[in-house]
Amino acid sequence: MSLPILRMQGICKSYGPGIIAADDVSFSVDAGEIHALAGENGAGKTTLMKILFGMEKAQRGEIFINEKPVVMADPNIAMAHGIGMVHQHFMLVDDLTVAENVSLGIEPKRHGLFDREAARELVRTLAERFDMPVDPDAFIRDLSVANKQKVEILKVLARRADIIILDEPTAVLTPQETKRFFEQLTALRKAGRTIIVITHKLPEIKAICDRITIMRKGRTVGTYDVASISEQEISRLMIGSDPLPEPILESIDPGPVLLSMHDVSCLSPSGKSALRGITFEVRGGELLGVVGVEGNGQRELVDILTGRKTAYAGSVQLAGDSLQGLSIARIRRHGLSFIPEDRMKDGVDLDGSLVDNATAAIRDDRQFNIGPFQSDRKLDAYAKRLAERYEVRHESLREPIRHLSGGNMQKVVCGREISACKTVLIADQPTRGVDVGSVRTIHDHIELLRQHGKAILLISSDLSEIRTLCRRAIVLHQGEIVAHIDDLAAYTEEELGLYMLGLKRQRTTEAGS
Amino acid sequence: MTMREFLQLFATPEFYAMILQLATPLVFAALAALVSNKAGVLNIGIEGAMVSAALAAALFSTLTGSAMLGVLAGVFAGILMGLFFAFCTVRLRTNHILVGIATNILAAGLSVFVVYAITGNKSDYPGIAMTPWNVPLLKDIPLIGEVFFTEVNPLVYLAIVAVFAVRFLFRRTVLGVRILAVGKNEAAAASVGISTDRVKTIALLIAGGLAGFGGAYLSLGYMSSFNTGMVAGRGFIGIAAEAIGAGNPVATALFAVLFGAVNAFSLAAQTFPSFTIPYELLNTLPYLTTTAGLVIYSVIRYRKLHPRLAKKEIKQ
Numbered sequence: 001m002s003l004p005i006l007r008m009q010g011i012c013k014s015y016g017p018g019i020i021a022a023d024d025v026s027f028s029v030d031a032g033e034i035h036a037l038a039g040e041n042g043a044g045k046t047t048l049m050k051i052l053f054g055m056e057k058a059q060r061g062e063i064f065i066n067e068k069p070v071v072m073a074d075p076n077i078a079m080a081h082g083i084g085m086v087h088q089h090f091m092l093v094d095d096l097t098v099a100e101n102v103s104l105g106i107e108p109k110r111h112g113l114f115d116r117e118a119a120r121e122l123v124r125t126l127a128e129r130f131d132m133p134v135d136p137d138a139f140i141r142d143l144s145v146a147n148k149q150k151v152e153i154l155k156v157l158a159r160r161a162d163i164i165i166l167d168e169p170t171a172v173l174t175p176q177e178t179k180r181f182f183e184q185l186t187a188l189r190k191a192g193r194t195i196i197v198i199t200h201k202l203p204e205i206k207a208i209c210d211r212i213t214i215m216r217k218g219r220t221v222g223t224y225d226v227a228s229i230s231e232q233e234i235s236r237l238m239i240g241s242d243p244l245p246e247p248i249l250e251s252i253d254p255g256p257v258l259l260s261m262h263d264v265s266c267l268s269p270s271g272k273s274a275l276r277g278i279t280f281e282v283r284g285g286e287l288l289g290v291v292g293v294e295g296n297g298q299r300e301l302v303d304i305l306t307g308r309k310t311a312y313a314g315s316v317q318l319a320g321d322s323l324q325g326l327s328i329a330r331i332r333r334h335g336l337s338f339i340p341e342d343r344m345k346d347g348v349d350l351d352g353s354l355v356d357n358a359t360a361a362i363r364d365d366r367q368f369n370i371g372p373f374q375s376d377r378k379l380d381a382y383a384k385r386l387a388e389r390y391e392v393r394h395e396s397l398r399e400p401i402r403h404l405s406g407g408n409m410q411k412v413v414c415g416r417e418i419s420a421c422k423t424v425l426i427a428d429q430p431t432r433g434v435d436v437g438s439v440r441t442i443h444d445h446i447e448l449l450r451q452h453g454k455a456i457l458l459i460s461s462d463l464s465e466i467r468t469l470c471r472r473a474i475v476l477h478q479g480e481i482v483a484h485i486d487d488l489a490a491y492t493e494e495e496l497g498l499y500m501l502g503l504k505r506q507r508t509t510e511a512g513s
Numbered sequence: 514m515t516m517r518e519f520l521q522l523f524a525t526p527e528f529y530a531m532i533l534q535l536a537t538p539l540v541f542a543a544l545a546a547l548v549s550n551k552a553g554v555l556n557i558g559i560e561g562a563m564v565s566a567a568l569a570a571a572l573f574s575t576l577t578g579s580a581m582l583g584v585l586a587g588v589f590a591g592i593l594m595g596l597f598f599a600f601c602t603v604r605l606r607t608n609h610i611l612v613g614i615a616t617n618i619l620a621a622g623l624s625v626f627v628v629y630a631i632t633g634n635k636s637d638y639p640g641i642a643m644t645p646w647n648v649p650l651l652k653d654i655p656l657i658g659e660v661f662f663t664e665v666n667p668l669v670y671l672a673i674v675a676v677f678a679v680r681f682l683f684r685r686t687v688l689g690v691r692i693l694a695v696g697k698n699e700a701a702a703a704s705v706g707i708s709t710d711r712v713k714t715i716a717l718l719i720a721g722g723l724a725g726f727g728g729a730y731l732s733l734g735y736m737s738s739f740n741t742g743m744v745a746g747r748g749f750i751g752i753a754a755e756a757i758g759a760g761n762p763v764a765t766a767l768f769a770v771l772f773g774a775v776n777a778f779s780l781a782a783q784t785f786p787s788f789t790i791p792y793e794l795l796n797t798l799p800y801l802t803t804t805a806g807l808v809i810y811s812v813i814r815y816r817k818l819h820p821r822l823a824k825k826e827i828k829q
């Protein structure tokens with residue numbers, strides 16, 4: 001057996017009285033392996049890796065690289081020891097280009113000046129080698145979440161790290177991209193790199209990891225050979241029980257049309273055609289899935305529905321009223337709820353408390369008032385109930401939400417939007433970064449909402465999520481609906497794949513049924 | 514003022530020369546605001562840095578008998594004020610605005626004190642003015658030669674150079690890119706091992722130096738003495754120009770020149786005997802335009818962010 005290239009011993013980390021993120025954690029990784037780090041939301045995975053990368057300081061414990069003790073005082077030291085990290089929440093500068101972001105901190109120089117061309121070239125070569133096409137000159141703010149993720153990965157690859165930490169790198173990648181990404185990871189392992197992956201997707205662990213360490217409530221449960229442990233055992237070790245079964249889709253009579261688009265077209269910010277002739281309807285009690293490779297118009301579709309994009313042709317109706325020209329606030333007052341794909345940017349007020357965030361969508365409701373004032377007690381009670389129902393692991397209702405773990409933040413957003421939904425819910429990657437147990441919970445709540453006669457539009461890069469929850473779906477390819485599917489179960493993943501890649505499309509008579 | 518007189522005003526080279534003179538300190542101030550802003554710091558201490566620089570320049574010019582050394586002392590004073598600002602905001606993590614206010618009050622009070630301690634009068638201190646340049650040959654070009662190449666203070670040229678130097682800083686240098694990164698997303702910059710505190714401090718020192726040039730120009734170029742009210746809100750007008758210029762050095766400088774032009778106009782108009790508006794009112798013109806400029810700018814930006822009904826049709 002090889003020596004551990006990395007060993008963390010007796011790590012303790014507390015974020016203040018009672019908030020223990022790591023409780024005597026030991027963790028060791030062998031050279032040249034892909035090591036999974038798994039555990040429920042808030043288990044302390046990110047914290048442990050931030051300590052390793054020098055971004056957080058542990059109160060106790062030691063870190064050994066190649067059996068030599070190292071004090072990780074800041075990321076520079078970690079990087080000097082060949083450690084690179086892809087963060088769960090993007091560490092990208094929105095107003096800089098891809099090339100500038102990737103080369104930040106290791107800028108290529110020519111005559112003492114920043115060599116922009118070399119930075120571009122760096123991105124191009126890496127992108128090609130690792131099959132992650134991104135435009136080096138694009139600004140980060142214009143990129144989709146999936147592309148931002150790619151930039152983050154390229155950033156670490158550019159630094160030639162020997163130990164690569166990936167904190168939920170695939171949470172936002174499509175299955176195809178994930179597959180290619182894994183091929184690259186296996187290639188990196190062959191080249192002698194060591195990789196630590198945090199992920200909630202158990203099949204991924206089975207597919208590429210050698211060993212797995214499972215964390216629970218700030219402690220390590222154990223380290224196992226992936227080959228000798230089943231997915232079910234993993235999830236049992238993670239959450240302490242078997243996950244709930246997936247909800248059973250009960251048929252209910254469809255109600256009136258609550259959400260519809262008729263012949264909607266729009267341009268992307270760069271002036272290219274982003275959506276063309278989109279027409280669909282969602283009735284009350286229906287859940288319509290949007291299938292498609294990310295970047296085929298999903299973003300524009302969501303932006304139009306939620307009032308963030310107002311320049312489009314065609315008509316969009318919410319419960320019979322046109323959305324044209326309505327502000328985001330007015331649209332929400334019309335009964336639309338929205339789970340955005342990027343929780344950090346659009347989903348939460350990072351400095352607001354758990355209560356502020358959980359109750360943001362119901363602040364208009366007089367039910368929470370005492371006379372003319374809002375009642376803290378009522379709002380607290382609402383937030384508390386929401387946190388319980390959605391299994392949000394938190395220390396106090398008053399702490400700023402930025403202290404929650406990524407998955408727990410996501411649960412707050414889901415809970416807020418699902419609970420406050422009056423007519424239509426747009427769920428854009430609702431379970432991104434959520435652990436297996438809580439994914440089921442969220443699915444249950446969405447299904448329940450549907451049974452209560454609400455209309456739901458589900459956008460997800462995870463095909464299996466759509467197949468679990470939806471009967472009907474539309475497939476987007478290059479801004480067009482290439483298929484209207486009325487019975488998803490009748491299609492295999494391969495058939496859907498053909499539509500998604502644009503290799504096949506329904507004839508017009510068939511479409512729009 | 515008759516229409517003819519009004520038009521005549523715009524036909525004289527002196528008027529344009531005056532714009533150049535009045536715009537120079539504003540350009541320096543605006544660039545200082547720009548560099549601080551890019552590093553994510555709203556630096557309202559520029560005004561105070563200019564006051565200190567103006568005084569230091571006058572003091573040292575008479576002490577050493579050299580205007581050049583005076584300017585250097587002014588720049589040094591500006592950098593010192595930048596250092597003070599950086600120490601408070603970056604090291605001690607004090608609120609930017611509070612430190613800015615403190616810087617300004619400190620500079621205002623201290624300058625009165627120093628002038629009084631040395632001369633016994635509370636407002637003026639003489640300085641040795643810089644020798645203006647006459648550029649041979651070019652100065653003979655009609656109009657342009659008179660405005661740009663006759664009796665022009667070297668700091669005017671330096672202001673123009675500074676605009677492009679700042680542009681160069683952010684476009685071509687590693688430091689520039691790092692300042693941008695730190696200003697926009699400190700955590701991201703820190704995560705790749707950039708020392709964000711150091712980058713911010715450097716940016717604030719650069720800003721202090723630029724403000725220092727602006728201050729030194731006021732006491733040794735525009736005038737040849739220091740007096741306590743001479744900066745007169747130019748630091749703040751610079752901040753306004755930067756806001757309207759939206760972070761672009763050239764646009765920022767152009768807006769600074771525009772405010773300089775208004776200033777020149779308000780001064781020139783007072784020299785016309787037939788002009789009946791009281792000069793106190795005229796003097797408010799630069800500040801009024803600055804306010805108006807900011808309002809217009811916000812409205813435009815608001816419109817951009819919240820477009821009205823879409824009218825864009827797509828041809829298929």
Ligand SMILES: Nc1ncnc2c1ncn2[C@@H]1O[C@H](COP(=O)(O)OP(=O)(O)OP(=O)(O)O)[C@@H](O)[C@H]1O
Binds near residue numbers: 044047
């Ligand atoms: N800055 C902080 N201040 C206070 N508490 C924090 C802070 N960061 C994390 N925590 C707490 O530490 C615990 C562990 O969080 P961590 O982010 O490591 O979880 P995680 O395992 O990565 O979860 P997820 O799967 O949701 O990303 C959580 O309970 C969280 O609330």
Ligand SMILES: [Mg+2]
Binds near residue numbers: 046088167405407
């Ligand atoms: Mg995490």
